[in-house]
Amino acid sequence: MKSNLRCVLCASFLLILAGTSHAQSANAPSDASNSAGAMPAAPSAKKADRALSHAVRRALAKAPGLDVSGIFVRARDGAVTLSGSVRNSDQLRQAEDVARSVQGVNSVSNKLTYFHGGNG
Incomplete structure (x- = not known):
């Protein structure tokens, strides 16, 4: 027991x-x-970042003469990063100017490069 x-x-x-x-x-x-101070982004913040990315992407697509097929857009708290490649320096500057013109964009980090096409 x-x-x-x-x-x-x-x-x-x-x-x-x-x-x-x-x-x-x-x-x-x-x-x-x-x-650690690394708080996850609130769902509303992620939604706002996504909406801003889409708004910048739409503005880039509407820009005359700009080939957006190689441009990637990322937004976080109003800071937009452009990455990928464009055909020439005019498109590089144009993409940055268009991104800056979108409402809600506080800053633009332009990490676009030139794509020359071909092998090297």
Whole structure:
């Protein structure tokens, strides 16, 4: 009888211990991310960034003479990054000017390069 009681007590203790450790481990990632200062972007912020990226992409597509097939747009908190390639320096400057003209754009980082076509 005493051994059964010990088994029940040990099992209860282990279940309580397991539940407590699970609760602590579930809280650990959020505590760690907050203490590191790297808070995940709110869904509304991601949505706004996505909308701004699309707005810049639409403006680039409407620009006359600009080939947007090699241009990639990324937006984060109003800062837009253009990357990829264009055919000439006129298109490089034009893409940056068009991106700056879009409402909501605070800054533009132009990382576009020239694509010369061919092997080398």
